[in-house]
Amino acid sequence: MISVTCSLPIRKDDSSQLEYGDISEICRQIKGDSIYGTFGEIPDSFWDDGKELLQFTDFINTVVEVIPHDVPSKPTEGFYHCKFELHFDEGFFKPQEGGIQQLIGILAGDLFYLSMPGYCFSEVSITNIDYGGFLDTCRQAFCNHRQNGIQHVRESFQLQDGEPLLAFSIKPRVGLSMEKLKQVAIGVAEAGVNIIEMDTRFVLSNEFELQNLIDIAREVSEIGDAKRRKCRFSPNFSFDSGRALPLIQKFVEASQDPAVIKIDFSLDGLATLQAVRKSNDIEVQPIITCYPLLKSVFSKFLPNNSIIELLSANGVDIMYPGGCPEFTKRGTRHLDRSNVRLGQQRYIDIIGAGQYMPSVAGGVHASELHAYYELLGPNAAYFIGGGIALHNKGPTEGAKLCRKIIDEAIKLRRNDHSSAPQSFSGGLSSTHENFHTPAKYSKNVFDYVDPSSAFEELNVQSFFQRFN
Secondary structure, three states, rough: OOOEEEEEEEEOOOOOOOHHHHEEEEHHHHHHHHHOOOOOOOOOOHHHHHOOOOOOOOHHHEEEEEEOOOOOOOOOOOOOEEEHHHHHHHHHHHHHHHHHHHHHHHOOOOOOOOOOOOOEEEEOEEEEEEOOOOOHHHHHHHHOOOOHHHHHHHHHHHOOOOOOOEEEOOOOOOOOOHHHHHHHHHHHOOOOOOOOOOOOOOOOOOHHHHHHHHHHHHHHHHHHHHHHOEEEEEEEOOOOOHHHHHHHHHHHHHHHHHHOOOOOOOOOOHHOOOOOHOOOOOOOOOOOEOOOOHHHHHOOOOOOOOOHHHHHHHHOOEEEEOOOOOEEEEOOEOOHHHHHHHHHHHHHHHHHHHHEEEEOOOOOOHHHHHHHHHHHOOEEEEOOOHHHHHHHHOOHHHHHHHHHHHHHHHHHOOOOOOOOOOOOOOOHHHHHHHHOOOOOOOOOOOOOOHHHHHHHHHOOOOOHOOOO
């Protein structure tokens, strides 16, 4: 059973006291809307015989049930904020038949567009979703021996103890010419970055381009082999599954294991992700990275983490979960104790579950890498965009700098997990000098974030101190 807890502000048109019977009537209307899809119940005369009506009544009573909570004693700004629960039979949402998309559509769609005589409603909000066994059903459909958890990702990239996954999201995000793309990918791979991926708007357009990308992927992998470091090039397949699936199959077959592909949570991306995980034609499943593009849109209707939970249950391997701690905000240095503590705990919880590797993304700068590594540890993936691309001497030098920062951070922690973070010295504490700072940003926004002093100011412990 899927249980959805909702809050609905209600006011009677005559401003009288709201009673439990009022809420019960409203809940019956919500149930009717969800089942019948019309403003009134379908009359018994609609059915050919009583047996058919009885069968249908039995069926709808198992599909959805709406249970009101007690009436609040007092209104707030004229509205009684009433809570109720919707219980859905999870068998109605079969994952392999589009059940996940249907569930999202129901909850974020028109289920709560209420209109009843005698009542005025404000906007309903979903405060909690308990998926029950539904997520396990999804994992059985899409992840059974097909999803690559944190440990498998680490083993696939042969990451050493204390070494995190480092990735580059190619900028500009709308793409480059094939010639320039190859040049950038090879340079960044030679610098020691593990994944070079096409960004959110840089999607494959035809099969001719696919062959060029296969050639780039092959060269990137060979560079990694020569340096005894796994490097992979990742195309973006965030488009319709009918077109994407055969292209993905060709790319995976032509790639060294592990193949890496990017499928973002977009209008088509979810179905494509599911199609890849269901496919019997893809013998060795790729590592799939995901940026949840539509997460913020759905967060207006659904609890903040519900989309991330569904994506994980659909087979995503590396994903930006949101809620990342911030050291800069709106172009200024920003140290917020609550933000950093909550963000650190969110990532630690995800890492502890082990189902997917959370990525740090969305504007991470080279000067912050040491602090992020100390805060979140080696089992998060560090996806850098502008922090590599905007180096004064180009992305290859930006990648070399980020690799050097990560290697030095690992070195400082190699034999000591119990003490407070140490500080960089020399050139690595002056990384901001290698980047152009936009005029609208404060002058110190790209200064080195020293975890030693920053963590003391924030009163937070390093990941390594917490799990010594």
